[in-house]
Amino acid sequence: MTAVTPFAPKQPIAADPLDPGFGIYVHWPFCAAKCPYCDFNSHVRHQPVDQERFVAAFLKEMETMRRLSGPRTVTSIFMGGGTPSLMAPATVDAILSGIARHWHTPDGIEITMEANPSSVEAERFRGYRAAGVNRVSLGVQALNDRDLKFLGRLHDVDDALKAIRLAREIFPRMSFDLIYARPNQTVADWDAELKQAVSYAVDHLSLYQLTLEEGTPFFGLHKAGKLVLPDGEQSAILYEATQEITAREGLPAYEVSNHARPGAESRHNLTYWRYGDYVGIGPGAHGRLSTGGAKIATATERHPETWLSQVEANGHGMVNQEVLELSEQADELLLMGLRLTEGVDLARWQMLSGHGPDPDREQFLIDHGFIERLGNSRLRCTPAGMLILDAVVADLAC
Numbered sequence: 001m002t003a004v005t006p007f008a009p010k011q012p013i014a015a016d017p018l019d020p021g022f023g024i025y026v027h028w029p030f031c032a033a034k035c036p037y038c039d040f041n042s043h044v045r046h047q048p049v050d051q052e053r054f055v056a057a058f059l060k061e062m063e064t065m066r067r068l069s070g071p072r073t074v075t076s077i078f079m080g081g082g083t084p085s086l087m088a089p090a091t092v093d094a095i096l097s098g099i100a101r102h103w104h105t106p107d108g109i110e111i112t113m114e115a116n117p118s119s120v121e122a123e124r125f126r127g128y129r130a131a132g133v134n135r136v137s138l139g140v141q142a143l144n145d146r147d148l149k150f151l152g153r154l155h156d157v158d159d160a161l162k163a164i165r166l167a168r169e170i171f172p173r174m175s176f177d178l179i180y181a182r183p184n185q186t187v188a189d190w191d192a193e194l195k196q197a198v199s200y201a202v203d204h205l206s207l208y209q210l211t212l213e214e215g216t217p218f219f220g221l222h223k224a225g226k227l228v229l230p231d232g233e234q235s236a237i238l239y240e241a242t243q244e245i246t247a248r249e250g251l252p253a254y255e256v257s258n259h260a261r262p263g264a265e266s267r268h269n270l271t272y273w274r275y276g277d278y279v280g281i282g283p284g285a286h287g288r289l290s291t292g293g294a295k296i297a298t299a300t301e302r303h304p305e306t307w308l309s310q311v312e313a314n315g316h317g318m319v320n321q322e323v324l325e326l327s328e329q330a331d332e333l334l335l336m337g338l339r340l341t342e343g344v345d346l347a348r349w350q351m352l353s354g355h356g357p358d359p360d361r362e363q364f365l366i367d368h369g370f371i372e373r374l375g376n377s378r379l380r381c382t383p384a385g386m387l388i389l390d391a392v393v394a395d396l397a398c
């Protein structure tokens, strides 16, 4: 593996609302343990993972993706998982160097890596920084030990605070995640925890409600009546408290679950939500690419070792590559764009769907306070609409 440092990050490139950007997502599919609420493509291995073999496969799949995408200028790279902070710095360096060989990667692009507090070490963090990572997203999830244990996390609050301090020291940008709407969590509990979180935050926080995903241990426990989550009304109260506190503290929501100081939004996630193009590399990664006048959706094999063998044999682990109909693109644009407080560009939606919103449906949703127009050009959900986002999207997309 090389020790090349391909990036010299300067200031993050400002997000241009008219340009969704072009992102590259790399999926590292391994975790030290499986959290009981998680349905991500993450796997636990009791033998060391052969990182060099995976790097070779990432680089190989990159070549295939580069042929599909053509030459593009990258605005962001995101290493997600799984737990990417289980990668050695040399692995991260080799992946970033590979991306820089295949696509144009100007100075200052956003390069994010997800990290878990249990796998944080100063030396590793410095290695990631030297490789070019300029933003870290920490899976803190809770700021009390009882709830961290309940969530099956391997770290405690001391580990989390140590990781936050280190991330602030080493990386220009840092975000961390919390999960709320936990069993028996009161508004007062969450209010105190969130204020504490805001005091540790730099410019970005991701705040997710605990949800029950089919196939997870929490889903089974809930079905058996052994796990009770806050009901819809309590969840709505917690959501509204979240919006109020973060807005007051200067980190307003820019997406359903994401909060940032203006200008510090995640460039990479904005590419998804603004329905831009992105390449997905690694097991279970998805991509969207505009090529030859069409938009194609790609998806790779989820199982890590099967993906590895497929890449070694065929140069990629793709299990799906399909051209999206214009109507499918319109639905995806709406689904993504309505998550954002900036809303969705109506002209773009109209162009893809061949029609604007149905006037009666739109008026109904406006009258009930779920959506609003931003001038003539954009449509967005109100905070009340964000609480029933799926229903609003389904209603408008018809």
Ligand code: SF4
Pocket (backbone or CB within 6 Å): 030, 031, 033, 034, 035, 038, 039, 040, 042, 081, 082, 083, 116, 139
């Ligand atoms: S650390 Fe993250 S990706 Fe891994 S199992 Fe837990 S929630 Fe899932």
